[in-house]
Amino acid sequence: MSVSTTTASSDVALIDLLDRVIGGGVVVSGDIVIGIADVDLIYLGLRLVLAPAHEVEDSVGLTRRRST
Amino acid sequence: MSSERVLIHAYGVLERRTGLPEWPPGIAGAPIHTVEVEPLVAITSVLPYEEYEPAAWERHADDAAWLGSIATAHHRVLQSAVSAGDVVPFRLPSLYGGVEALRDAVNDQASNIAQAMERISDRVEWAVKVYRTDQSAATDKESEAARTGRDYLVARSREQQSRAEADTFVHDRARACYDRISEASVEAVRNTPQDPVLSGRREPMVLNAAFLVDRAVQSDFRGLVDEIAKGSASDGLLVEASGPWPAYNFASLPHADTAVDPA
DSSP: OOOOOOOOGGGSOHHHHHHHHTTSSBOOOOSSOOOHHHHHHHHHHHHHHHHHHHHHHHHHHHHHHHHO | OOOOOEEEEEEEEEETTSOOOOOOOOGGGOOOEEEEETTEEEEEEEEEHHHHSHHHHHHTTTOHHHHHHHHHHHHHHHHHHHHHSOEEEBOSOOEESSHHHHHHHHHHTHHHHHHHHHHHTTEEEEEEEEEEOOOOHHHHHHHHHOOSHHHHHHHHHHHHHHHHHHHHHHHHHHHHHHHHHHTTSSEEEEEOOOOHHHHOOSSOEEEEEEEEEEGGGHHHHHHHHHHHHHHHGGGTEEEEEEEEEOOHHHHOOTTTSSOOOOO
16 A cells, blocks of 8 residues: 655645644734634534535445444 | 735744745635744735634534635645745634734744654654454354254354454454554554445444654555555455655644653
8 A cells, every 4th residue: 555645735635624723723812802612613513514415325335334 | 005804824834954845725725925933934825804713613613624624734734844844734714813823833843843843853754554454254154044043043153253353353463563663763643443434335444553764764654554464354444545745743842741650
C-alpha cells in the first residue's frame, strides 16, 4: 500500500478540513467576536449535517448486521 | 472609497523573512493582502460585513456548503503559505473589524504566537490514519451455516471470543504503528478516530494521528510510513498518510504551556 500525499484542498475530505481549521490552529480572537462555545456548536452541527452524505450505504450494512 | 462595511479575515501569520507564495484566491474569491504586524506578517482578506458577521455564522450553522467553502479557502491559502515557509494557522473564525483591530489582537497574542512559531519552525504536519480491513465476514457465514441451536451457540461464543481477540490485536498493531512513527517525528498527537459515517469509509478507523515532522526528514518519514503500511497489510490494517499540512494540530497552545514535570 503506497503512501498518499495529497493535501490539495479539492482532494481533502470536508471533515478533515473542519477538524483542522476549527479544531486546530491558534486562537486569536478579534473584536468581531464569535464565542468559542458558538463555534463549537456550529462545528458539532456541521458534523451532524455532514453525516447523511455517507450514511445511506453504511446504515444498510449496520442495520442488517445488528438484526442477525 | 466605498463606505461599505467590511471585515478582515486573517488566515494566519508568517515570519517576515519567510518568502511569500503566489497566493490562491481567498474566501469567496477575495484577494490576499499581507499586513505587517512586527515581527510577523498576517495573511488576510477583506470580506463584506453582512455576509460574514457573527449573525451570518449563526444563520449558516447547519449549512455545510457555506462553512465548507470557507474552510476550503482558508486551508488552500494556508497550504500555499506552508509551501513557502512556516505559517501559524489561525483557528476559524478569525474576524476583525479592521486592520488596527487585527494588529491589536495579534499583539495581544504575541507570546503565544511566538511560542507556536518556535514549535513549528522548519516543521510541517503529517497525518496518518489507520483503517481496519479485516472485518470478519467469514465468521458471520460460519455461524449462519451452523444447523442446531447448540452448534449455533458454540459457534457464536467462539466468534465473539475471536472477535475480541481480533479487536485487541488490531488496536495493539495500530498503537505499535503510532509508536514507531512517533519516533520519526518531533511531536505526535492521537485524535479521536473518525466515525465511518463522517469519514465516508466503510473500514473502521482505528488510528487518527498527526505528527510534527522536520521538513528536512520528510522523505525518511514517508519512507517509514510506507514501510509500515506494507508490513501492516497482512495484519488487516490499511495505513494512509497525507501531508505536508500546515501545523494545525501543533499551533494551538493549551497543552503546550502546562507546568513542566519535575521528573
